[in-house]
Amino acid sequence: MSASEQGPKIKYGETAPKLDKAQLQFMKLIEEQNLDRVQKLKRVRRNNLLTAGALGFSVLAIYGYSIFSVQQEKFLDDFEEPKKMSQASARILSSGMRLPPLPSIRDLVKLYKLQAMKQLSQNFLMDERLTDKIVKSAGRIDNNDIVLEVGPGPGGITRSILRRQPQRLLLVEKDARFTETLQLLRECARPLDIEVEIYHEDILRFNIEQHVPDTTQRLHLIGNLPFAISTRLLINWFDDLSRRRGAFRRNDTCMTLTFQKEVAERICAQVGSEQRCRLSVMSQIWTEPVLKFIIPGKAFVPKPQVDVGVVKVIPLKRPKTELPFPLVERVVRHIFSMRQKYCRRGYSTLLPLEGREETTQALFQRADVKDTMRPFELSVAECLRLADAYAEHLVAHPEVAKYDYRAPKQALN
Numbered sequence: 001m002s003a004s005e006q007g008p009k010i011k012y013g014e015t016a017p018k019l020d021k022a023q024l025q026f027m028k029l030i031e032e033q034n035l036d037r038v039q040k041l042k043r044v045r046r047n048n049l050l051t052a053g054a055l056g057f058s059v060l061a062i063y064g065y066s067i068f069s070v071q072q073e074k075f076l077d078d079f080e081e082p083k084k085m086s087q088a089s090a091r092i093l094s095s096g097m098r099l100p101p102l103p104s105i106r107d108l109v110k111l112y113k114l115q116a117m118k119q120l121s122q123n124f125l126m127d128e129r130l131t132d133k134i135v136k137s138a139g140r141i142d143n144n145d146i147v148l149e150v151g152p153g154p155g156g157i158t159r160s161i162l163r164r165q166p167q168r169l170l171l172v173e174k175d176a177r178f179t180e181t182l183q184l185l186r187e188c189a190r191p192l193d194i195e196v197e198i199y200h201e202d203i204l205r206f207n208i209e210q211h212v213p214d215t216t217q218r219l220h221l222i223g224n225l226p227f228a229i230s231t232r233l234l235i236n237w238f239d240d241l242s243r244r245r246g247a248f249r250r251n252d253t254c255m256t257l258t259f260q261k262e263v264a265e266r267i268c269a270q271v272g273s274e275q276r277c278r279l280s281v282m283s284q285i286w287t288e289p290v291l292k293f294i295i296p297g298k299a300f301v302p303k304p305q306v307d308v309g310v311v312k313v314i315p316l317k318r319p320k321t322e323l324p325f326p327l328v329e330r331v332v333r334h335i336f337s338m339r340q341k342y343c344r345r346g347y348s349t350l351l352p353l354e355g356r357e358e359t360t361q362a363l364f365q366r367a368d369v370k371d372t373m374r375p376f377e378l379s380v381a382e383c384l385r386l387a388d389a390y391a392e393h394l395v396a397h398p399e400v401a402k403y404d405y406r407a408p409k410q411a412l413n
Ligand SMILES: C[S@@+](CC[C@H](N)C(=O)[O-])C[C@H]1O[C@@H](n2cnc3c(N)ncnc32)[C@H](O)[C@@H]1O
Pocket: 120, 121, 122, 123, 124, 125, 126, 150, 151, 152, 153, 154, 155, 156, 157, 172, 173, 174, 175, 201, 202, 203, 204, 223, 224, 225, 226, 227, 229
């Protein structure tokens, strides 16, 4: 802007023109407006400072929280940090029993390139607090006890068992790749006077009586079970339990096992509950299953699709029936074969077509069970009374035992 564009300069001092009242008032007004604007600017500046402060605080808070969360996620590595040991380890250390320092399970898995195999349902637990918690669920383990661990894998739960110092530990693992890591644990357990035996076998074929011939010592069955065989193994063990054979020649052999969460809930489901099924009834005839706790899927490596339930399965001192296992299993399976129908529908398929309706009615009457209940509404006692009625019916009609309603043509009809 040139000097001529700026207009005449105002001169102050004696030569300055005197302002009249209107001009003074106008100046006062301008002055007030300026003051107002300055105040407003000050307010805006203060607000800006406050906002900046709040934003800064939020950023710091988010940053701090992230650091905290990352530390939380480190739980898988806790095993590697001697300073951050779990309470269980601290207790054991203070009591003098101690495994020598070992590489972490995570490191062993890396070192031996033990990639999980899906076909063997391998999901490893690396968190010592969780493996300790599973073993703690088994209750007291004395130094005269024997523990059989199913599928020890790289040995996470095995370490927790060793810290409880049983007299003997049998490890049954189908995958031979884990032999070296398990041998390492066996060496570490030697000074603690724990006999560790490693069997490269399938638990479904493992002959417990052969490996534990006498019954003077209490036996614990523990395992983070492979999903693929968990139900079959449990049913096999109920069969053994009903015959007092295998691991169940003593009546105090408890099982502490993991299952998919839904399966664990079904095992423990009570009458009328949504999850009540054949497995609930079968489990509750010979044992008292207790759902101890749930392990989130993310605690496993690799992470399975589902969460996992830890169930302690305690054999009943007096089983609820003396009937043979296959007969009970057959009756319960038929009852639950049509879950949403009246229970008489499934049960009736135990019987040949000829006279089926009348015989079914008669057997329900003999059992004193209402035939219009749904299978999930039946108590264990009611299922067993139906099994008793069927067993009595077989005495008079032994040929019915072989009847298979799915078979194309039955000689009996
Ligand atoms: C879910 S992983 C548990 C591994 C380890 N106990 C843990 O908690 O990290 C199941 C283990 O059972 C083993 N396994 C699978 N089928 C088996 C079978 N039929 N008999 C014995 N072990 C089996 C697998 O190789 C695997 O090591």
